[in-house]
Amino acid sequence: MKTVAQLLKLKDQKNQEVHQIKPDHMVLEALMKMAEKNVGALLVVEDDNVVGIISERDYARKLVLHGRSSVGTPVRDIMVKDVITVDTKQTVDTCLGIMSDRRLRHLPVVEDGKLIGLLSIGDLVKEKVAEAYRPSDAVAKNAELRKSRE
Numbered sequence: 538m539k540t541v542a543q544l545l546k547l548k549d550q551k552n553q554e555v556h557q558i559k560p561d562h563m564v565l566e567a568l569m570k571m572a573e574k575n576v577g578a579l580l581v582v583e584d585d586n587v588v589g590i591i592s593e594r595d596y597a598r599k600l601v602l603h604g605r606s607s608v609g610t611p612v613r614d615i616m617v618k619d620v621i622t623v624d625t626k627q628t629v630d631t632c633l634g635i636m637s638d639r640r641l642r643h644l645p646v647v648e649d650g651k652l653i654g655l656l657s658i659g660d661l662v663k664e665k666v667a668e669a670y671r672p673s674d675a676v677a678k679n680a681e682l683r684k685s686r687e
Contacts, residue, residue, distance in 0.1 A: 539664055541632065541646055542625035545654040555645075555655045557582040560589060560613035564600060567591050567612050578643050580655060581616045587645050587652050589616030622647040623656075629668075633661050 557580040558567050567579055571593065581589035591612050599615040600607060622645045623632055632644055636658055646654040 538628045538630060539668070540625065540629075541623055541627045541654075541656065544629065544656060544660060544664060545625065545646060548654065548660070555580060555652065557652075558591070558612055559583060560611065560616065562612050563608060564591075564596060564610045564612055564615060565607040568593075568596060568607060580620075580643075580645055580652065581612055582652060585651050587620050587622060587647060589613065589618050590620050590643060590645070591616040592642070620645060624648055625653070629661055629664050632656060633658075633665070636661065 556570065556574045556576050558570060560581050560583055571577065571579060577594075578590055578592035580587055581591055589612070595615045595617065596607070599605075600610060621635060621639060621641065623635065625646060625648055635641065636644060642658045644656045645652060646656060
């Protein structure tokens with residue numbers, strides 16, 4: 538079972554950056570950044586601390602449905618403030634459980650109070666699928682034994 542640290546290391550090898558915005562920036566800027574980066578959410582960060590998260594869903598439900606303007610509304614007004622985070626010692630299964638229970642699609646990774654990465658539900662599902670198709674050590678050893686007998 539992989540840990541968050543191991544998953545982040547794999548993501549670092551792919552140069553995947555954590556997209557973020559400041560709470561005093563306007564929602565329109567957040568939307569433009571999400572579109573440019575082709576992501577559905579941005580972490581809201583101030584002084585290297587995660588203070589919120591804003592998603593396309595927040596925009597639709599908290600701004601559009603209330604007739605507010607993305608031009609004059611700061612991110613802090615519609616962001617989710619109570620962000621659930623994990624540390625690098627958590628396992629993939631633990632993270633999936635948190636995301637499922639809380640109905641989350643993004644999980645920031647924080648160490649010593651500082652943001653170090655972001656996991657999406659896709660990252661975790663991809664790892665679980667890969668894990669299911671990896672031959673276990675016992676199966677691999679059994680295959681080697683069979684080859685050596687031939």
